[in-house]
Amino acid sequence: MRLLIMGAPGAGKGTQAVGVAAHYRVPAISTGDIFRANVKNGTPLGKQVDAIMKAGNYVPDELTEEIVANRLSEPDARKGFLLDGFPRTMHQVDALDDYLDQHGTTLDAVIFLDVDAEMLIARLLKRAQTEGRADDNETTIRHRMDVYRDSTQPLLDAYAKRDLLVRVDGQGSVDEVASRIAAAVDAAVTR
Ligand code: AMP
Numbered sequence: 349m350r351l352l353i354m355g356a357p358g359a360g361k362g363t364q365a366v367g368v369a370a371h372y373r374v375p376a377i378s379t380g381d382i383f384r385a386n387v388k389n390g391t392p393l394g395k396q397v398d399a400i401m402k403a404g405n406y407v408p409d410e411l412t413e414e415i416v417a418n419r420l421s422e423p424d425a426r427k428g429f430l431l432d433g434f435p436r437t438m439h440q441v442d443a444l445d446d447y448l449d450q451h452g453t454t455l456d457a458v459i460f461l462d463v464d465a466e467m468l469i470a471r472l473l474k475r476a477q478t479e480g481r482a483d484d485n486e487t488t489i490r491h492r493m494d495v496y497r498d499s500t501q502p503l504l505d506a507y508a509k510r511d512l513l514v515r516v517d518g519q520g521s522v523d524e525v526a527s528r529i530a531a532a533v534d535a536a537v538t539r
Contacts, residue, residue, distance in 0.1 A: 349374055349428040350453060351533070352435070354504065355461035357492045358468035358475070359518050360525065364461060365432035367526045368533075374428035377419050379412060381432075402482050404492040406436060406499065413443040420447065436500045457536045458507040459529055461518035468493070 349372040355361050362378060369376035383401060386394035393415075397407050406412075416434050419425065435441045448454055463471075469489060476484035483492065507513045514536045516528050 349430075349537070350448070350455050351428075351430045352455060352458040352507075353430060353432050353461065354458060354500070354507075355463065355518060356465075356468050356496050356501075357489065358472040359461040359463045360471075360522070361432050361461060363522055364459075364518075364525060364529060365430055367522075368459070368529055369430040371526075371530055372428065372430070372533075374430055375424045376430045376432055377416070377425065377434075378432040379407075379416060379434045382415060382419070383407060402488070404483050404488040404495065406495060409437055409439040409443070412436075413440060416440075416444070417447050435503065436496075438503065438506070441503055441506060455512055457514050457533050458512045459533065460504055460507075460513055460515045461525070461529075462515055463518040465493075467519060 351368070351372070351374070353361050353365050353368065362380070365376040365378060383394070383397050387398045387401065388394070393411075396411070400407055412434065416431070420429060431444075435444050444455075472484055472489045473486065475481065476489075483489075504513060514529075514532045516525065516532050518525055520528075
C-alpha cells in the first residue's frame with residue numbers, strides 16, 4: 349500500500365498517520381518529523397531548516413525531495429509507505445511521480461483529512477500549549493494556513509482528477525476518524 353495523507357495544519361495528519369500506517373503495516377514517513385529531529389540534533393540539515401520552520405515557511409523543494417527519495421529507498425519502504433506532509437507543492441508532486449515511475453510503482457490512494465477552518469486554529473492553539481512546538485504560535489499558525497491554502501490546497505484537485513483522492517471527515521475522536529479512514533481507503537482501493 350502506497351498512501352499519502354494530506355490536510356491543513358492541525359487536521360490531525362500526524363496522529364492519524366501512525367494508526368493508518370500500523371493498520372496497513374507500512375512505515376509512516378513524516379517530513380516534518382524528519383526535519384524536527386534534525387533541528388533537535390543540530391545536524392547541518394537541521395541548521396538549514398530551523399529558521400524556515402519557525403517562520404512557518406516551506407523548506408525548499410529540492411532539499412525536501414532529496415530527503416524523501418532517500419527515505420523511500422530504505423528497505424522498510426520498498427513494499428509500501430504512508431507519506432505524511434509530503435508532497436506539499438506541485439513541484440514535489442512531480443518529483444514523487446518521477447520517483448515512483450522510476451521504481452515501477454504508483455500511489456494507491458491520497459487521504460484528505462477534511463476539518464473546518466475554525467476547528468483547525470483551535471486545535472493548533474491547543475497543541476501550542478500542550479506540545480510546545482516552535483511553529484505553533486498564533487502569527488505563525490495563520491501564516492502556515494495561508495501557505496497551505498496557496499501552495500498545497502491545489503494538490504487536492506490534482507489528485508482528485510487522477511481519481512486518487514479519498515476525502516474523510518476529520519472531525520470527531522481519534523478512533524472515530526481512524527475507522528473512517530480505514531473504511532474509506534479499503535473501499536477506494538478495492539473498487
Ligand atoms: P508538519 O509537521 O508536517 O506540519 O511540518 C512542519 C514544518 O516542516 C512545515 O511547516 C515546513 O516548514 C516543514 N515541512 C514539512 N514537510 C514539508 C514539505 N513537504 N515541504 C516543505 N516543507 C516541509
